[in-house]
Amino acid sequence: MFSNKKWRKGTDTACVFVHAGAGYHSVAYEITHLQACSDAASMGMKVLRGGGSAVEGVELALKCLEDREITNAGYGSNLAMDGVVECDAVIVDHDGRSGGAGAVAQIKNPISLARLLLDFSATQLSLRRVPPNLLVGQGATDFAWEHGMKIMPFESLVSPAAKERWTRWSQDLRAAERKEMEATNAHYGPSPAQSDIDVGHYQPALPADRPRRQYTDSLAQALYNDAQPISPPQSDEPPPLDSPPSRRSSRQYAYNGQQHTLPNANEEYTDPDGPPYVPTRPSAHHLANSTQSAAQTYSAELQGITQPSRVTQPMHLEFDDDSVYEHDQGYVSPATQRRLWSERSSDSGGARSPDGVPLPPTMVPTSLATDYNLDQSLLAEMSNNQQYPPRAPSLAPSAMEEDLITDTVGAIAIDIYGNIACGASSGGIGMKHRGRIGPAALVGIGAHVVPTAMDEDRTSVATVTSGTGEHMGTTLAASTCSDRVFYSHRATSTGAMEVVNEDEAIKGFIENDFMGHPSVKNSQSAGAIGVLSVKRIEDGAMLFFAHNTDSFALASMSSDDRTPSVVMSRNHGSGSIAQGGKFYKFKRRKS
Structure with a gap:
């Protein structure tokens, strides 16, 4: 299963990186966004520490984000024009194989459906049929039900x-x-x-x-009637969780000229006059004992519909002690960190606030209030174990400053065998046309992996993106950014390529390949983008991020860390690009 296991023998370092979407994260809800990122990184690391694959780490991290109301993925996503949640998701493994689902409704965790399609794409079908790795709309919902996934009421x-x-x-x-x-x-x-x-x-x-x-x-x-509140759905009872997809108004199918009842996914077929019918089940994941325990614990926590996320205990978030993000200024890049690694007796550098002020490695909510201007009364509520943020409908902008995050969440993972994987999930833009496919369903646009190269460093790159989906589609954002970081190239105004370091390459991608693209320059829509890219080399993993949006919420963690490092990167606006990064050095067991 793990093709690179031999060359990384003796290395036990795993890494996970997540982001909660590019856009504007309100200061009032900043803690909640960072907590979601921290929890997602921690959940992904539980799988990786137990020997799970990078794909499993990505799936579990994104499931955690999908179940948070505050993210635009899974539960709580933006609604389409007809008021239905339609989601996109994609997952890519270390070989570049992918599974994706687009505009799919009634699925609680779209990333798990993408994972199911990734696994299914490796199966052999009769009559030399080619298994799908991307399904959309009702076909994706049907596939999920046929393979044992729960179909949720709208x-x-x-x-x-x-x-x-x-x-x-x-x-x-x-x-x-x-x-x-x-x-x-x-x-x-x-x-x-x-x-x-x-x-x-x-x-x-x-x-x-x-x-x-x-x-x-x-x-x-x-x-x-604008003055009246919305009415509850006018239906007798919600359909059972295991009912077939909603387009089957009557659960019947024809066989030999006769009608037969289609069973639920958990029922055995008993119709003596019809053909044998056995719903296909997804293959079980073979994890280590600790991995199974983590997955079972997480599954138990997600029974039923997850309620709006709340912080009910005082938080202790560790801020990225190596990331430095500034705005149109220099910063300590992962490449520089790697060169200075041997000279550092302890962690230094420090994250920086949007004004360039160094922040301590570990921060508690009180420090956040000082450096990010958070309201002291909200922090006092958290200290008193009160619910934060208040449960909707008090999330309305009339009560507090409103978030403007309408895009993809993403994750990248490296397992202990050196394999890299990435994934993305999104509810798409609000009031979208039914059936609209966003970048989070498309490999090369929302997520991309450059597989391991046959050089001495065995280099590979994974990238996930967030922003204006239609613009990212025309610019092949994830694929183009991955290539720029992999080769350390930047496109010039004449179209030629010049060799630069990786942080200049990712900034050049946003300036030239994305914002400079004719389809973006001549569009009436804003060209918003956030990029998270990881370059894995033989002795470490180099994290790079950049965005031209107001903010970008991120978390990263290695198996050597006690808790994830989180950061809310903000820029000055006016088209500026905020960026930063971190270098994780792989440790090897002593022989």
């Missing part, structure tokens, strides 16, 4: 805060359309009244989409 993945945003945006959209129609009527004369379907609020109701349409109609009731 409303179970909608958080109170996401529903509030959808209601507000829907009302804004209606108001804008009315204004546009009035202007058109004033110029051309009155036109026939348009229905909700005509103006694009909902998709045509196909017979197979009846459950989804009924759910959307229940959400839409509040939109006819």
Whole structure:
């Protein structure tokens, strides 16, 4: 299973790196974002320490982020135009093989479906059929159900805060359309009244989409009266978790001209007149004992629908003691850290605040208030073990400053055998068209791995991205960035390549390959991007990150660390690029 196990014999260092999306992370919720990153890194490391693969570490870290309401992935994601959560996810292993799911509804953890597709892509099918590694929409939901995954009711993945945003945006959209129609009527004369379907609020109701349409109609009731709260779904009972995908309005199928009932995923087929039917099960992951224990503990914590994330204990977050991020200024790059490693008797350098002020290696919430201007009353609530942040609907912007994170979360892992893997997950942009595929489902755009090269350092690179999905698609963001970091190249204005260090390469990617691309320069949409890239060489792992958004939340951890290092990178705006990094030196067992 682990192709690089031999050349890394005697090395026991694993690493995990996560980010919670690029955008604007409000100062009021900064602690919550950093706690989510810290928990995700810790969960991924539990698997890696037990001998689990890098793919397993990525999957578990992203599942942790998907189950946090505050991230735009899994539960609590932005809603599509019809009020349904549709998610994207992709996972890539050390050989560059991938599994992805796009615009998939009713799946609690899309990254697990992507992992299932990755594993399934290596199977042999009859008649030389090629197994899929990317499925979208209802086909992806069907595949998940056929392979034993739970299919959730539509409303179970909608958080109170996401529903509030959808209601507000829907009302804004209606108001804008009315204004546009009035202007058109004033110029051309009155036109026939348009229905909700005509103006694009909902998709045509196909017979197979009846459950989804009924759910959307229940959400839409509040939109006819702006003063009324949203009504609960008008259904008798929510479908059972193991019910088949919603498009099967009646769970029947035809065989030899007769109708037969399709069983639930946990039931055995007993119809004597029909063909034998046995739902396919995903293969079990073979983990070490400690890995199984960690996975079982995590699975037990996620029974049912995860509620909005809260910090109920005083937090002790260790800030990245080697990362330095500044804005349009120099910083200590991972390459420099590696050169200085032997000269350092203890950790030094220190993370820096957005103003360039060095921060201590370990920080508690009180220090955060000083350096990040967090409200002291909120920190006092955490110290008193009170819920933080308050549970929705108090997450509304009228109560506190609102987050503006509408994009992908990602993770990169290196296991103890030297294999690297990465993955991404996202709920996509709010009010998107049904079926829209975002970068988090696409290898080379949302996530990419350059497999191990046959050089003396056995170098490999993994990159995950976050930002404006359509722009990242046209620029092949993850693939292009990985190549720039791998070869330490930067594109010049003439199109030639010049050799630079890796931190200059990743900054040059954003400036030239992304922002300088004609499709981005000539677009009416903003070119926002955040990049997390890891270059693994023989003696260590070099972390690089850069973003032109207001903020970028990250965490990193090695198996030698007691707790993850977390950082909220912020920039000065005005098109500036904030960046930073860290070098993790691999340790080897003494022979």
